[in-house]
Amino acid sequence: MSAAELHASTPAVAATSTAAPIPAGFPDLTQPRFDQNTYLGRLKHFLEMTDPRTLLASSAELARAKQLMVEYGNGVIDPTLSVDEYWRAKKLYSATYHPDTGEKVFLPFRMSSYCPTNMLIIAGMLMPNQTTATILFWQWVNQSVNVAINYSNANQTNPMSVPEATAAYAVAVTTSCTVALGLSRWAAKRALPKPVATVLIPFTAVALAGSANVFLMRQKELREGITVTDEEGNELGQSRTAGRQALSQVALSRVLTAAPCLVIPTAVVSRLEKRAYFAKNPRMLVPINLALIAASLMSALPCAIAMFPQYARVPVAKLEREFQNRVDAKGNPITHVVYNKGL
Structure with a gap:
């Protein structure tokens, strides 16, 4: 987020009585702390953004973090504050507030809440002796939460209206639940090898449902595009090509997030259940399974979303003609544009 974007997306607040001009050599807080041109730098960045400990910050701490960023x-x-304290404020601000609007993201739908929120759903989905109705209920809850996460963390430069969002929600949840439940029931009627039945089919169902959810819930970005800016943060217009690229990357990151969560716990539990103790006490596998899923979620999410920068920088040659042969405020040719792909 550029300084101009930060200022525009947040309301004015009274400066602290000790406010002073930014000294030379002070870190640029409008940019991520870690190099976004490398995978390791992006991983460190998203480890901070998905850190569940940020959920424990009080309202006063969050308001103070926002105030410091606005003042900056x-x-x-x-x-009177150290550079480390400013980076702490930056971490809280980035994990809590939407970069396009400056508004607080509802707590259960922040990326830092992804693991705790999904663990509650997974616990419900793993309950024994489920009927078709309970399976459908938990699929509905799961896909509804996915819709909320996708919507809350989407690029908001071209937001949906309430009727558009409501219609998209209905279609996304219906489609996702139909795909997930239909594929699972299809697999249950066939004598498939255990690795296929326990890993490949659930993964395929989750991947297809999750991808459909992303594209349906953010379909306006496909139809009308998302805002692209020059490298100084000046808006250039809406690009459908950028919208397609953003959604494709987000959908792929959802698939990559799901893979370890389905493969690792299943592989470990399938080995444990062969042991005599767990054969006699199968319920003891439930907390182990949940712990493995939690660990997989915690590690897979930042690793997956770090595959692509949140703020993409692309050559204008790859976009629509209207973005080519443009010049910036200084009269220099614009060769690259920037956009927020969302999470």
């Missing part, structure tokens, strides 16, 4: 965007800092 206005060109002043509190000289």
